Amino acid sequence: MQKELNFWEEQMDLLAQQDYVIIDNFFNAEKLNAAHHFFNQKQEEGEFKKAAIGAAGTEKIIREIRGDYTYWLERGRDIELQPIFEVLDEVKSVFNRLLFLSLADYEFHLAHYPQGSFYKKHLDQFEGRKNRMISVIIYLNKGWKTGDGGELRIFPEGEEPMDIAPLENRCIMFRSDTLFHEVLTSNTSRKSITGWMLYQPAVLPYIVL
Ligand code: OGA
Ligand code: NI
Numbered sequence: 001m002q003k004e005l006n007f008w009e010e011q012m013d014l015l016a017q018q019d020y021v022i023i024d025n026f027f028n029a030e031k032l033n034a035a036h037h038f039f040n041q042k043q044e045e046g047e048f049k050k051a052a053i054g055a056a057g058t059e060k061i062i063r064e065i066r067g068d069y070t071y072w073l074e075r076g077r078d079i080e081l082q083p084i085f086e087v088l089d090e091v092k093s094v095f096n097r098l099l100f101l102s103l104a105d106y107e108f109h110l111a112h113y114p115q116g117s118f119y120k121k122h123l124d125q126f127e128g129r130k131n132r133m134i135s136v137i138i139y140l141n142k143g144w145k146t147g148d149g150g151e152l153r154i155f156p157e158g159e160e161p162m163d164i165a166p167l168e169n170r171c172i173m174f175r176s177d178t179l180f181h182e183v184l185t186s187n188t189s190r191k192s193i194t195g196w197m198l199y200q201p202a203v204l205p206y207i208v209l
Contacts, residue, residue: 002027002028002031002086002087002090003090008094008098009098011023011173012094012095012098012099015099015134015173015174015175016099018156019156019157019174019175019178019179020154020156020172020173020174020175020179021172021173021174022164022170022171022172023170023171023172023173024167024169024170024171025169026087026138026169026170026171027084027087027138027169030083031083031084031087032140032168032169034080034081034083034084035081035084035138035140035193036140036142037080038078038080038081038110039110039140039191039193041080042071042110043112047071048069048070048071048110048112049069049070049071050062050069051066051068051069051070051111053065053066064120065119065120065122066117066118066119066120066183067113067114067116067117067118067119068111068112068113068117068119068183069111069112069113069114070109070110070111070112070194071109071110072107072108072109073107073108073109073110073193073195084193088106088108088136088195091136091173091197092106092197095133095134095197101133101134101197101199102199103133103134103197103198103199104198104199104200104201105198105200105201105202106136106195106196106197106198106202107195107196107198107202108136108193108194108195108196109193109194109195110191110192110193110194111191111192111193111194112189112190112191113150113183113186113189113190113191114186114189115186115187115188115189116185116186116187117185117186117190118182118183118184118185118186119182119183120182121153121155121180121181121182122180122181122182123176123177123178123179123180124176124177124181124196125176125177130199131198131199131200132176132177132196132197132198132199133175133176133177133196133197133198133199134173134174134175134176134196134197135172135173135174135175135176135179135194135195135196136171136172136173136194136195136196136197137152137171137172137173137192137193137194137195138169138170138171138192138193138194139166139167139168139169139170139171139190139191139192140168140169140191140192140193141166141167141168141188141190141191141192142168143168144165144166144167144168144188146165147187148186148187148188148190149184149185149186149187149188149190150166150183150184150185150186150187150188150190151163151164151165151166151183151184152164152166152172152181152182152183152184153181153182153183153184154174154179154180154181155179155180155181156179157178163184166190166192176196
């Protein structure tokens with residue numbers, strides 16, 4: 001376990017109450033380092049691909065909705081990320097035990113938002129992707145400061161929208177079916193590990209996004 005049980009109990013209570021929870025200092029130093037290293041390596045290798053959207057749109061439509069580039073993770077291939085997968089396993093089992101969810105799997109990608117890109121307001125669960133239950137994002141933006149942009153704006157029901165700075169090693173988890181959110185225009189390069197806890201096993205995330 002990376003974190004104590006009572007820590008997780010508190011976080012799950014918050015998530016149940018407000019549909020989201022923010023956890024700072026999410027990874028320990030070794031895991032954070034592994035994440036940065038792997039991200040930079042995949043970027044250098046040119047492995048990121050333009051992200052798609054649910055209903056297969058044209059390039060232009062996609063660009064008006066989201067401007068990020070992604071690299072889908074695969075446990076068997078991306079062995080350098082083993083320490084990260086262990087944390088994701090822990091998160092999945094915590095959800096199942098404490099929130100009585102029946103999560104079967106998860107799917108994650110690295111996401112890079114180049115300067116000037118954004119992701120318009122949306123839900124992560126939609127027709128065609130009904131099995132996404134909880135969205136989990138961990139930011140990797142060293143030295144992020146006001147003005148860098150790329151905040152995550154969330155729209156909790158019946159409350160004012162709230163902007164969350166994409167600070168390095170900050171994790172946000174939220175309900176994929178109810179919490180509307182958007183990524184504000186990033187004025188710098190913005191990095192994250194983003195994914196979803198799934199009700200059913202992941203099937204070809206490359207084809208149906
Ligand atoms: C997404 C998304 C938010 C973020 O990939 O669906 O909403 O802060 N990402 O990166
Ligand atoms: Ni989203």
